[in-house]
Amino acid sequence: MALQIYAYILHKDGAVDDTALEMVAAAGKLDPAASLTAIVAGSKIDSVCKSLTASFKEVWKIDNDALSYPNSEVIRGLLSRIIPKDGIMLIAHDHFGMDLAPGLSVKLDGTYLPDTVDFEGVEGNKLKAVRQEFGGQVSTHVMCDISGGAVITIRAGAFRAAEVPNAGGAVVDKTADALAGGLPGGTRRFVEIVAAEVGDVDITKSEILVSVGRGIGEQENIEIIKELAKAVGGDVSCSRPIVDAKWLEKSRQVGTSGQTVKPKVYMALGISGSFQHLGGIKGSPFMVAVNKNPKAPILQVADIGVIEDMLEFVPMLTEKINELK
């Protein structure tokens, strides 16, 4: 029997998120014979649903004014009323999916498979999938029992969105079914969004970024990064641990929870290269990674790798540049 797969669609200001098409690719990889349904929740979402009919055979709409900002507690309640017992729910592994998915799997009494990067087929009730552990340094094959349904979160960018022929899908209004019994939740209430503070440098506009990570070790070592940035005429950016330690301001953080940058040259110094960090680098810059760990994931995506201790290497490079440029 073919699986029934449901994709939860993220959208904002009337535009569908890139992950929607990645879900189509992921579902196809999971089970090419599966039926795939998009689920859209929100307020005034007719045009969003309509646009999805090009990629999905069926689009379920849950439209209510109370859903204008997605609250995972409310969405969890709604989904658990309409997803059938053995359904497979795909959700993007972002700040909303991480909020929604683990609890949804409990409410649906299904298996939870988090942050999945690939599928390697279904045999009977068993799904073989690929995940990563230890910050992406090691991958694992996992086997999941999907006989009672599953909630699976998908890493953004892991499945390449494919051009699909027009699905000629239809929108099905599920609002009444989802809201039967009233609006769920109420114990967690959205208040507001506090916008990111603006820093002294806008790294999203920088052409050359000299980016520092955990390998810097100590706060006072940040100086060598500033000196290199000055020598090359670039700006200093960083990965998350540097901001967590309060060594640089949040506005300099590259990554999905920080800034999305598109420089021409990106130097990753002592940065291991988590997917959250790499998710913030767009436009395929010329990427140089300096890391003492030859297995750092950053070396798989960088153009040039230097296996050295950055504390030794960076000052030598700065000196060379100042001498010869």
Next chain:
Amino acid sequence: MEILVCVKRVPDTAENEISVNSSGSDIERGDLVYSVNEWDNYAVEEAIQIRDKVGGSVTVVSVGDADSEEVLRREMAMGADKGILLSDSAFDGSDGKGLATVLKAEIEKGKYDLILTGTQADDGAGQVGGMLAAMLNLPYASLVNRVEVLDGKKIKIGREIAGGNQEINEIDLPCVLSIQTGINEPRYVGIRGIRKVASVEIPVHGASALGVSPDSVGKNAAKVSRIDYFVPSLGKGAELLEGSIEEKVEKLFELLKSKGGIK
């Protein structure tokens, strides 16, 4: 406020090279140093700061073997009032739901206003907090990077969302929160601090003490199981510069110059 924080003992892999053993059954753990999961440490610091502001107590709990006791002790040296170890061979091989089932049983033995976990641990799953909340029918929020106690009934929290923005919510107590790194600056724990709590007794609760059926946890109950570890290959990989460090400096200088990396 009575606060419980779930912590996990993990290998420190942030700056260490990890390799997979020859059979692929595990990573090479021999040379790795273990400590508390970084996210959990932020959660414990947050709990201590809340307690110091509004009163109450902080309990740290871990599911693990006897080695996890040192992690509990470390967090008690930070300032947690009490540690509890949940340990039983029946728990081995548990998936996220199994771990949440064990923690739920312990939580139901006490009365907590606030339950904290780290956002994620070494396996990057980020699942136990959300599952625990759903099992306990308590409100939940993930990626929490700010907590403000409003009164005895509710708190205000900030969540880290995309682009450096923060989503503010009000959430009723009791609740479960998964804490994100950077929410505070965890205090340093010295040898002296650990020595101070070295003789404090840490109770150990097994399946029967918790009233957890062995069929509901562990390997046999797990719906998700790891088959093997392998080293991923994502792309073509970087061209590694060879030679002495001076030669690498020279080569990189030339490359940067030709690629517009030096203005």
